[in-house]
Amino acid sequence: MSGVTLTIDGSAWRDHLRAMLSANPGLVPVAKGNGYGFGLARLAEESATLGVDCIAVGVAAEVAQVSDAYEGDIVVLTPWRQGDALAHQITSNPRVITTVSRLADLELITADGSRSRVVVEVQTSMRRHGIPVAELPRVADLLDKISFAGWVIHLPHAETGRLAEAQSLARAANAVRSAPIWFSHIKHADAHRITEELGVELKLRIGTQLWLGAPTTRTVTATVIDVHKINKGDKVGYWQRRVPHNGWLVIVAGGTANGIAMEAPTSAKTPRARLVSVATGGLAALGRALSPYTIAGKKRWFAEPPHMQSSLILLPAGVTPPELGDEIPVEVRLTTAVVDQTLIN
Numbered sequence: 001m002s003g004v005t006l007t008i009d010g011s012a013w014r015d016h017l018r019a020m021l022s023a024n025p026g027l028v029p030v031a032k033g034n035g036y037g038f039g040l041a042r043l044a045e046e047s048a049t050l051g052v053d054c055i056a057v058g059v060a061a062e063v064a065q066v067s068d069a070y071e072g073d074i075v076v077l078t079p080w081r082q083g084d085a086l087a088h089q090i091t092s093n094p095r096v097i098t099t100v101s102r103l104a105d106l107e108l109i110t111a112d113g114s115r116s117r118v119v120v121e122v123q124t125s126m127r128r129h130g131i132p133v134a135e136l137p138r139v140a141d142l143l144d145k146i147s148f149a150g151w152v153i154h155l156p157h158a159e160t161g162r163l164a165e166a167q168s169l170a171r172a173a174n175a176v177r178s179a180p181i182w183f184s185h186i187k188h189a190d191a192h193r194i195t196e197e198l199g200v201e202l203k204l205r206i207g208t209q210l211w212l213g214a215p216t217t218r219t220v221t222a223t224v225i226d227v228h229k230i231n232k233g234d235k236v237g238y239w240q241r242r243v244p245h246n247g248w249l250v251i252v253a254g255g256t257a258n259g260i261a262m263e264a265p266t267s268a269k270t271p272r273a274r275l276v277s278v279a280t281g282g283l284a285a286l287g288r289a290l291s292p293y294t295i296a297g298k299k300r301w302f303a304e305p306p307h308m309q310s311s312l313i314l315l316p317a318g319v320t321p322p323e324l325g326d327e328i329p330v331e332v333r334l335t336t337a338v339v340d341q342t343l344i345n
């Protein structure tokens with residue numbers, strides 16, 4: 001099949017997944033969004049194989065995408081809001097643990113007496129979601145009316161002060177009610193130290209480092225769909241730009257729909273960079289962007305911005321062009337990419 005293909009060395013990848021699990025007791029695999037390039041169903045299957053008792057999804061709508069392949073608990077990371085289409089479905093599903101980040105929402109959830117499974121998010125310096133520490137004592141009575149699964153502490157990536165913050169928030173929450181703490185974005189050793197001191201269970205939500213942490217276990221390639229000989233000055237593409245040299249126009253699979261060149265380095269953003277580029281004869285001087293496709297060992301230039309499902313790549317004369325049907329390496333960011341197929345060998 002032609003397209004953009006993610007190929008995984010299954011046994012090496014699964015070795016890495018198991019190593020992550022044993023290095024991070026309490027690991028809660030995060031399967032959200034585009035499934036880190038693998039897709040949510042695949043991550044649900046791998047989580048089942050790993051044998052974890054809980055996974056995390058980003059939003060309520062993703063619960064349905066993981067709940068067939070995976071039988072354990074599912075925590076929804078995005079906080080519950082009353083008006084959401086699936087708000088009732090998730091609070092009434094016995095497999096789902098709902099994140100609550102506001103006192104008013106906790107009151108709403110407890111009001112119907114259904115004893116939903118809930119984790120309560122504590123506000124951190126992220127200031128994304130969460131109940132401020134000063135308000136936590138007001139949560140105490142409400143916790144008796146739900147099935148309380150613990151506290152959520154989601155920290156910023158910046159490391160300065162992170163451990164101290166985590167420690168003080170965890171202590172404050174634990175003083176209100178001793179319960180498991182669900183951390184995000186903190187080293188396991190640090191999280192472990194904190195929960196050990198408090199004598200509570202540790203849960204650590206990890207996505208990127210788990211699924212994408214062993215880059216040598218995968219390749220992403222794109223199929224060569226067409227190759228045309230071109231001469232300097234020929235017009236090509238939607239924009240009918242003239243090609244800068246003799247050579248080849250290589251049409252490869254993958255475009256904006258695949259997330260190709262979401263952040264293509266134009267490499268000549270400043271006037272100075274442009275001048276340098278002119279001086280060195282670089283194509284960036286012509287406003288062209290370096291593509292994420294590698295042909296004959298080098299990243300090659302786009303002839304024009306990527307199309308929806310294919311891209312036009314310039315190859316200078318003297319380089320042997322690829323054959324139709326060849327697979328060439330393409331660099332994608334897997335948290336934004338949509339691949340056409342995934343092969344696990």
Ligand SMILES: *Cc1c(COP(=O)(O)O)cnc(C)c1O
Nearest residue numbers: 030077154184205206207208209
């Ligand atoms: C996405 C997310 C994670 C996982 O983040 P990674 O950086 O992919 O490990 C953890 N916690 C929360 C709250 C998230 O939204």
